[in-house]
Amino acid sequence: MTAPLTADAHEYGLVGDGTADDGPALRKLVDALGDATAGDGRPRTVRVPAGRYVIRDQPVLWRSGVSLVGAGRGATCFALTNPGAPTQPVPLAWFTTAQHGAGPDHPVADVTFAHFEIDGSGVETEEYEVLAKGLGLQYVLRGRFSDLWIHDTAATGFGCDFLQDTVVEGVLAERCGRQDPGEKMGGAGIGIGVGGWGPVERLAVTDCTARGNGTNGIFLELQQDDWVPPRGIRITACHAEDNRYGISDWGADGLLVTGCTMLGNHVAGFDVSAQGTTSVGGRGGLVTGCLVDGNAGDGIALGNTPGPYGFHGNRVGGNGRYGYWQHNLAGGDQEPATDIVLESNDIHDNALDGIRVDAPLHEPAILGNRIRGNGRRAAPEARGGGEGVHCGPLSLTDERADWLPGGHRGKELTIGGEPGGAEATADGTAVVAPEAGVEVTAVVTDNTATRLTLAPPAPRSRHRVAGRHPRSRHRLPPPGLPRPARRSHGRRRGHPPVRARQPRPGRRAPPHPGPRGVDRVPGHLDRRPGLRQRLQRQRLGVDPLRLGAERRTLARQRGVTRMPRVLRVLRVLGVAARVVPGPRHRQGARSASTAIRAAVPITASAAGSTAAVWAVRVKTATA
Structure with a gap:
C-alpha cells in the first residue's frame, strides 16, 4: 500500500x-x-x-x-x-x-x-x-x-x-x-538502563512525575558491570513521590539532578548505591537546588561509590531517619569515597542525625550548610487504645495522649495484634477492627500532642489503615535505634578492612601511618599550623601533635589533646560530633542527636585538608 x-x-x-x-x-x-x-x-x-x-x-x-x-x-x-x-x-x-x-x-x-x-x-x-x-x-x-x-x-x-x-x-x-x-x-515508574552507547549517552529527562511506583520513581542503572558508566545524563525539574526510592543513581557517571522534588518516598528520597543489576553505584554526580522532604526513611542515601559526588543548595528536612546518610551496602564497592561535597544545604528537622557517616571518606568537604533541629525522634515508648482513639486513612488521633510534638517522627506505629486489632478486607488490604488480631503497621511522618500523621502505605503493601473503626489499640516504640532501612542488600553491620585504593593520576594518595603510629593515625588531617596550634606551642614549648612521653601528662592537664584535628575543629565550632579514627583513638559523641556524626575514618592529604575541614560552617543540632 x-x-x-x-x-x-x-x-x-x-x-x-x-x-x-x-x-x-x-x-x-x-x-x-x-x-x-x-x-x-x-x-x-x-x-x-x-x-x-x-x-x-x-x-x-x-x-x-x-x-x-x-x-x-x-x-x-x-x-x-x-x-x-x-x-x-x-x-x-x-x-x-x-x-x-x-x-x-x-x-x-x-x-x-x-x-x-x-x-x-x-x-x-x-x-x-x-x-x-x-x-x-x-x-x-x-x-x-x-x-x-x-x-x-x-x-x-x-x-x-x-x-x-x-x-x-x-x-x-x-x-x-x-x-x-x-x-x-x-x-519503577521511569527506569532507564545505561552504558550501551559507551562512555557518553546524551539524554535529558525533564519535567517528569513518578508517583506510587513499586520500586523507584526515576532511576538509572548500568546494565553490564564491564561497561564504562556513561556521562551526559541530566534529570531536571522532576517530581518523585510515594515510591520506595525517589530518584536513584545506580551506575551513571556525572549525573546532573537539578530542581527536583523528592517527597514522601518510603526508603530514601535520593539514593546512590549498589542495588542495581550490576551492583555498581553512581559516581561524579551533582545534585543541586532540590527539595528532599518528608521521606519516611532517609533524605539522601549515598554509598558504594568511589566518588566524587556533590550536593549543593538543597533543602533536606523532615525525613524519618537521617538527612544525609553515607553508608555502604554489602556486595558493592567498599573503598573510601573521595571528594564528597555537601555545600550550602539546609538540613533540618530530620528524625535522627542531620548528617550520618557510616562509611570511610577521603577528602570530603562539608561547608556552608545550615544544620538545625535534627534528632526530632525523642519521645518515649507509648501505648493507647479505647475511648478517644480514631483512625483515619493517614492519621491516628488519641484524645488522651500527650505526645512530644515531632517526637515520634520516623517510628513504626503498630495497630492491633490483639483483640481490638485489624481485619482483612476483600481486596487484600487490612483495616482496623475491634474484633480481629491482625497487626497493621505504618510509619509516622509527624505528630502533634494528640495526632499522628502517617506515611501512605508502601507500594504493593497489603496493610492499610482505614478510618471507620474507632477505639483501636496502638503502640509506638522507644526512640532507641533507628528503624531498619528496607534495602535489598541489607544494612552493613560493620566495616571490614578494604583493599587499599590506588590513587588516580595526578592525585595524592592518603598518608600512610609512619613508624610512630600515634603521630599519624587514620582520621588525622595534616595542614600548616594555624593560630591555635601556634598558641599551643607557645604554652608548651613543643608541637602538641608530636608530644614526647614526658610532655603528654602536662598537655592533657592544659587541655591540649591528641584527638584528630577534624574533631577539634568541629567542637570549636560548637558541633556535637563523633569521629572514630582507629581502635586506639576513640572519642564519644557529646549528644545522642547530632548535626554531624561520623563513625569511620575521614582522611585527607595535606593539599586537600583546608577544603575538607577548615571550611566547615554548621550549627549545633537541637533536640
Whole structure:
C-alpha cells in the first residue's frame, strides 16, 4: 500500500472502541511505514484520534522512523491486556537486544511517542516478568518521548534503555510495577538502563512525575558491570513521590539532578548505591537546588561509590531517619569515597542525625550548610487504645495522649495484634477492627500532642489503615535505634578492612601511618599550623601533635589533646560530633542527636585538608 508521511490510524483499521483488538492493525501499519522509511529515508507519523485502543496478547515490534502521536493524555488510550497469553508480556512498543538484535549498529532511530495514555492494568503474568512494561525499547537514537501518561503496568512503566540524543519530557508514571514486590528488577515508574552507547549517552529527562511506583520513581542503572558508566545524563525539574526510592543513581557517571522534588518516598528520597543489576553505584554526580522532604526513611542515601559526588543548595528536612546518610551496602564497592561535597544545604528537622557517616571518606568537604533541629525522634515508648482513639486513612488521633510534638517522627506505629486489632478486607488490604488480631503497621511522618500523621502505605503493601473503626489499640516504640532501612542488600553491620585504593593520576594518595603510629593515625588531617596550634606551642614549648612521653601528662592537664584535628575543629565550632579514627583513638559523641556524626575514618592529604575541614560552617543540632 502507499505509505503517506502522516497516516490516520482510523483509515488503516484501528477502531478505538475499547473492545476490538487493535493490535494486528497497528502492527501492520507500523511495518508498512517502517518499510517505506527504510526505502526513502523519510520518517512517518501515525496520528491516533481519541479513543481506547486495545492491544491484546502481543506487543508491537517498533520500526525506525515511525512515530506515534495521540490526541492527548486521557483522550487517546492504549489498553494493554493478555487474557490469551498469561506468560506473555505485552508492552505497547518493544525492540530489544535479546529478542530483536538491537544494538549501537542496529538502533530504532528518529521516533516520537507523544500525547497519549498507556493503561497496563489488564496485563497479569503468572510470575513477575520484567518485560511487562508500558514501553520497552532499547538502543533508541534521536528519540522523543513527550506528554505520556503510563500507569498500572505489571513491571516498569517507561522502561527504555540506552537512549542517545534523546529527550524524555512530561512523562507521568503512576502505580507501575504492580506485580513487583519491591525486591525484583524493574518495577519503577521511569527506569532507564545505561552504558550501551559507551562512555557518553546524551539524554535529558525533564519535567517528569513518578508517583506510587513499586520500586523507584526515576532511576538509572548500568546494565553490564564491564561497561564504562556513561556521562551526559541530566534529570531536571522532576517530581518523585510515594515510591520506595525517589530518584536513584545506580551506575551513571556525572549525573546532573537539578530542581527536583523528592517527597514522601518510603526508603530514601535520593539514593546512590549498589542495588542495581550490576551492583555498581553512581559516581561524579551533582545534585543541586532540590527539595528532599518528608521521606519516611532517609533524605539522601549515598554509598558504594568511589566518588566524587556533590550536593549543593538543597533543602533536606523532615525525613524519618537521617538527612544525609553515607553508608555502604554489602556486595558493592567498599573503598573510601573521595571528594564528597555537601555545600550550602539546609538540613533540618530530620528524625535522627542531620548528617550520618557510616562509611570511610577521603577528602570530603562539608561547608556552608545550615544544620538545625535534627534528632526530632525523642519521645518515649507509648501505648493507647479505647475511648478517644480514631483512625483515619493517614492519621491516628488519641484524645488522651500527650505526645512530644515531632517526637515520634520516623517510628513504626503498630495497630492491633490483639483483640481490638485489624481485619482483612476483600481486596487484600487490612483495616482496623475491634474484633480481629491482625497487626497493621505504618510509619509516622509527624505528630502533634494528640495526632499522628502517617506515611501512605508502601507500594504493593497489603496493610492499610482505614478510618471507620474507632477505639483501636496502638503502640509506638522507644526512640532507641533507628528503624531498619528496607534495602535489598541489607544494612552493613560493620566495616571490614578494604583493599587499599590506588590513587588516580595526578592525585595524592592518603598518608600512610609512619613508624610512630600515634603521630599519624587514620582520621588525622595534616595542614600548616594555624593560630591555635601556634598558641599551643607557645604554652608548651613543643608541637602538641608530636608530644614526647614526658610532655603528654602536662598537655592533657592544659587541655591540649591528641584527638584528630577534624574533631577539634568541629567542637570549636560548637558541633556535637563523633569521629572514630582507629581502635586506639576513640572519642564519644557529646549528644545522642547530632548535626554531624561520623563513625569511620575521614582522611585527607595535606593539599586537600583546608577544603575538607577548615571550611566547615554548621550549627549545633537541637533536640
